[in-house]
Amino acid sequence: MRDDRGMGKGPVNGDSTDVIRSMAEDAGDLAVQIAQAHGHADAISAELAQQRSVFDGLHTEASRMNEASAAVESATRTAKLATEAAHERLDTARAGFLRVMDQVRTLTREADGMGDSVDALAHAIEGVRRSVEDIAEVAQLTNMLALNAQVEAARAGQSGRGFMVVAEEVKAMSERTAAATSTINKTLQNLRGSADGIAKTNAALLARTLSIRDETSVFSESMDAIDSAMTEVNAQQEQIEAARRDSARAIGVVDQSIRRMDESVGTAERGIAGLRSGFGKIVETSESLTSDFAMLGVETxxxxxxxxxxxxxxxxxxxxxxxxxxxxxxxxxxxxxxxxxxxxxxxxxxxxxxxxxxxxxxxxxxxxxxxxxxxxxxxxxxxxxxxxxxxxxxxxxxxxxxxxxxxxxxxxxxxxxxxxxxxxxxxxxxxxxxxxxxxxxxxxxxxxxxxxxxxxxxxxxxxxxxxxxxxxxxxxx
Known part of the structure; x- marks a missing residue:
């Protein structure tokens, strides 16, 4: 019978003492062994829990890699569409650029031809100027002859009156001719100035069109380089997408393996949990048994x-x-x-x-x-x-x-x-x-x-x- 305040009523006497002491020691050893096994089960459970945590982390990382792969796929698809659109824009720009180059070449030819026309006009103006000078000399000579005729007509008196009329008309004609040649000279001077301006402008236009032609040639080479680079980028994108698909397949295999290992560890964890529960009950029973022996007053x-x-x-x-x-x-x-x-x-x-x-x-x-x-x-x-x-x-x-x-x-x-x-x-x-x-x-x-x-x-x-x-x-x- 127990005494709730101590070890028991008193020690057990007689031959049974050794037997009880032996049983108590055996119960104590059993309790230690069971506690030791329970401790190992706890350690295994903790290790399994840690492995579950590791697997959860691996699964999370695999999920993140899948998300990253999907993001790469989306980005690659977007980049490919952008590259294709850029190709189309580049082809359109190239066609427009070729038309511009044709127009520049035409303009260059026309500017070069206009130079020839301006030179011909300058030569024609110079010929007209010389002819006008000749006319002016003739008009001056005619004017002198008319003066002489007027003098002689005056000497002839009444007889030379008719010749006087002719002399006056010749003089008037020479004066009008002189005035006309003067006006023509001024017009020719203005025309020559305009022709010189046109020649300078045309020369500048020709130089500019030649420069544009050279620049457009360089730009055309740049467009070719861009087109080649975009083609290479598109090829690289195809390789990236192929690598991504391979990576996604590998990630899927790894993720499935992780899931299977996680399920296996989960099964083991549930099994060890049941084992720990059983050990816990046995530990409590063995500890209670050890305490019961001690309560009997047996020295252990x-x-x-x-x-x-x-x-x-x-x-x-x-x-x-x-x-x-x-x-x-x-x-x-x-x-x-x-x-x-x-x-x-x-x-x-x-x-x-x-x-x-x-x-x-x-x-x-x-x-x-x-x-x-x-x-x-x-x-x-x-x-x-x-x-x-x-x-x-x-x-x-x-x-x-x-x-x-x-x-x-x-x-x-x-x-x-x-x-x-x-x-x-x-x-x-x-x-x-x-x-x-x-x-x-x-x-x-x-x-x-x-x-x-x-x-x-x-x-x-x-x-x-x-x-x-x-x-x-x-x-x-």
Missing amino acids: VDTPYVRAVQNAARAVSEAFEQAVATGAVTLEDLFDTRYRPVPGSDPPQMTTRALPLTDQLLPRIQEPLLQLSPQVVFCAAVDRNGYLPTHNRKYSQRQRAGDPVWNAVHCRNRRIFGDRVGLAAGKSTRPFTLQAYRRDMGQGQFVMMKDVSAPIYVRGKHWGGLRLAYRVEEASL
Whole structure:
């Protein structure tokens, strides 16, 4: 019959003691082996979960590659359409350009022919000018003859009156001829000036058309180069599209392989989850069996640890009650579960209103238990939610910024341990709870441990439990 306040009514006497002790030790070994197997199952489950995460990431990347491939296909199609449209525009421009070149060549020929016409006009004007000069000389000579005739007619008197009329008409004609030649000379001068201007303009036009012809020849070569480049670009686009199609097919094959592996890992994960659940139940049963043997008062390897943690838990309860009685802390503050994150902590640390008191009282109770045995790893109190306010000093170092791996090993105070063992230790109201588990020491190191805990009460209210963890020899599976 159990005594809820301790190890049991008393030790079992007689020959049955050795048998019970042997059974208790066997039950303890079994609990360790099962916990070890459960720990390996947990590790496998974590590895499978990590692989699922990796596969999810690979699938996401494959999806992104597919999206990128589709984007390349769209861009290639758009570029191809743009290239074809550019080709069409280039062909249209080339046709128009060829027409312009024909017109330029025609204009050049016409400008060159106009130069010849202007030269002929200049020669004709010069011939007319010389003829006009000859006429002017004749008119001047005629005018002199007319003057002489008038003189002779005057001498002849009445007889020369008729000749006088003729002489006057000849003189008038010579004067009109002189005036006409003067007017013609002025017109010829103006015409010659206009002809010279036309000649200069035509020369400039001819030079410009020749320059345009040369420039258009160069431009034609550029258009040919552009056409060749666009043809090459189109060929490159075809190669890109072919490579994209090959890549898309390869991505599809990889994605299907990833999906199949993901499904396989999912199946394995579900299987290991069932295995873990079964192990969990067996672990609970074996731990309960081990505790039952201990409750009978049979001395086992765990007995010293059980007694030590029960005594220490009572000391914690008394210290807490004394603090409440003296007003050092209120009962509400002691049971505060509003966990406040410590900014920048990684892994995250939390504070409560009871933290100043636990930092003051718990070390003098917890630290001595580290000397109980070389196998002891830690002794720390946790509340009913697995929150560990004040750890042993060696596990309560200041966190290093940006080094969560180191922090996880050396900064275990002010953290919530919501694992199976931590929660069971905090929530259990049995006289003691004995558990076996595979503890992650960080940096890939694991050790098999037992965790014995005893409840902490303050004024009849369950606060949590005091945990005492110690190493055990790892069984060979």
